[in-house]
Amino acid sequence: MGRNTRKRRTPLAAKVVAGAAALAVGGGGLVWANFHASAHEEGPAHHRTRSAAAQVATIDCPDVGQQLSGVPDRARGEVDGELATMDSQITEAYQRLATTRRAQAGDPRFVQNTILGPLKDRRKAIIDRIQLEIDRAGGRADDNLDQLAGCQGRPAEQPQNGDGQDGGGQDGDQNQDDNGNGAAGPVADDFIDINDVQPNSRASENGLAANGDGGSTGTFTTDCGVNENNLFNSDNLIAAPGVDNGAHHVHDYVGNQDNDAFSSDEDLANADTSCRNQGDRSTYYWPVLRLQDGTEEFDANELGGGAEGNVGRILKPAQAELKFVGNQQGDVVAMPKFLRIITGDAKSFTNGDANANSSWSCTGFEDRQVTDKYPLCPEGSQVVRTSNFQSCWDGQNIDSANHRDHMAFVQEDGGCPNGFQAIPQLQVRLVYDIPTPTVENGQVRNPYAVDSFPEQLHKPITDHNDFINVMDEDLMNEVVDCINSGEDCQ
Known part of the structure; x- marks a missing residue:
């Protein structure tokens, strides 16, 4: 469609x-x-x-x-x-x-x-x-x-x-129950020392890599930068096409450079791309992280930004690693052009964690993953956000009414549910240089937080990631060939 x-x-x-x-x-x-x-x-x-x-x-x-x-x-x-x-x-x-x-x-x-x-x-x-x-x-x-x-x-x-x-x-006047950051969250209880997270404790298969020792073991990595072009908006082309400020929070974009709520498939296909391989015009986007340090950003008084509680300095990732991997049980097939996938749930705080998927960690501690807390990393360690997308496709639709039913996660055995086909799994790993917030006496100072719908209170569990496949046919075939032949390509 x-x-x-x-x-x-x-x-x-x-x-x-x-x-x-x-x-x-x-x-x-x-x-x-x-x-x-x-x-x-x-x-x-x-x-x-x-x-x-x-x-x-x-x-x-x-x-x-x-x-x-x-x-x-x-x-x-x-x-x-x-x-x-x-x-x-x-x-x-x-x-x-x-x-x-x-x-x-x-x-x-x-x-x-x-x-x-x-x-x-x-x-x-x-x-x-x-x-x-x-x-x-x-x-x-x-x-x-x-x-x-x-x-x-x-x-x-x-x-x-x-x-x-x-x-x-x-x-009345503002009190300090918002930690003095002028926003409803995050609060001290939203943070955890990475040393207090148990190794290998995140058992959900949603957060695990789809490939393993068997099946299709190759990889394809695409380098699309870290949003050096400063492409930000609070639209959501997948969930709210044609609606200004449909996300109510700001997104980082890499890859496709014509990505807003009003972009047609034709617009996406003809757009410039920040990806090193110019055959990849896919759009990769996620909510920005902000350091709530009192900085007034360009959107301080705008919807999606400060006017909806998303305040502070926008933090670009130091690294944005975009990798496609295979399937434990067998070969993968090509993604259809303009396939749309949302992973995670921007409303997980009120919806519950059924669709929560992104996880948080620190460099040097990535065997410790947590979904509902922001990590406090030790000196010299960086904050890591990870999203491993659904990698089973219904074989027919590039989208669905709830933007989820056309996709599925692999099952416990690594295979896809009946009626679904394995496609390359997108894994997004974002690394940030963030000063560690101070948590004392139930208060957090200079916290960092993911942009969110206002009523979601900047909870870490609301992190999510979005993808639209706009690779040309030759590149998608190369991705599939690399993965199915066990090669590591880029």
Whole structure:
């Protein structure tokens, strides 16, 4: 399915957020929240009975997009646009949550009545439109989607300002419960000393290399630089084509140089590339890392950047290693041109870890991998982000309604599920020079964090990676031949 739209869609809710966020910006940072939040907030029930000022850290909404299947091709563009509007509604609701702490302290029903209730109504209207668009295009919409309209407040693990005394938000001054970084996260509990991570403890096959001693053992490495051309935007061509700021966070791009929400397949095929091999016009992109040191970046007051809580100095990787490997059970077949793959989940903090995949480590300690913490690396060691993509393809589709069903991970035996074919597995390893944050007395200073949707609170588990194959036929055949013959090529 080609993507040929150039119609710019900016969801109405995003425009509302822009105006509201502009009111909250001051002193070089956005006062997004005045509370702590942890990556383990499903804990004891008493966390849910705190005072109104302390109990709700963020908004947890069912991910409608991941529940979609069977959306006809001619309805995909409209459905993707509706889902992008839904994301903007959550962002707007989160901004409202983060700037009304005093009102929440005075009214235990404020969040439900003023934020969550109206959000449910708006989400229900979009779900109705999605169902109508699917039906009009000849598909059959799931009648149970309405059950996904309601959202919940996620509790914070720690109270703010001495167990519930509000001191900031819309009517007050910023306190220090955001660690003084002007953003809702990360917090001290999001970090771990790499020495405290057990070696070989990450057992999920999703994070492991697809190839091994048998099968197709070759490799192909493509060198596309580290975004020396400063190509950044907060679009997402895969998940929100044709929608401005569809990601609500900023991406690094290497490879294809015409990658934004409005790029058609033809645009991608004719674009320049940063890859050394000019036959590789593929697009490789991931959310930027930022050092929250008070730096005002080019996007400090823009949507996707500081206006949505993504603040601080953007850190480019010192190394970006892009490698394709094989399959344990046998040969791989060529990827189709314009195949789209998303690995990891930008909403894993609220969605759960079913699709979480990227992992974090330190150079010299890469037998220790962690998904839900940022590593604190010793002197002389660098931070490492790793993503090993799904490597089983359904043999038919370059995309799917939820952008996942056309791809699968290898099974425990290294083979693909029935009906799927093994393709070269993309492995992305990003290495960063980052000063180690200081964690003392439950506070973290000068933390680094991945850009995220505002309500995801910059949790490390939300890291993800995206790929569109735009290799020419000759190069893709070379990749396959190298891998199947056991050679290491570049």
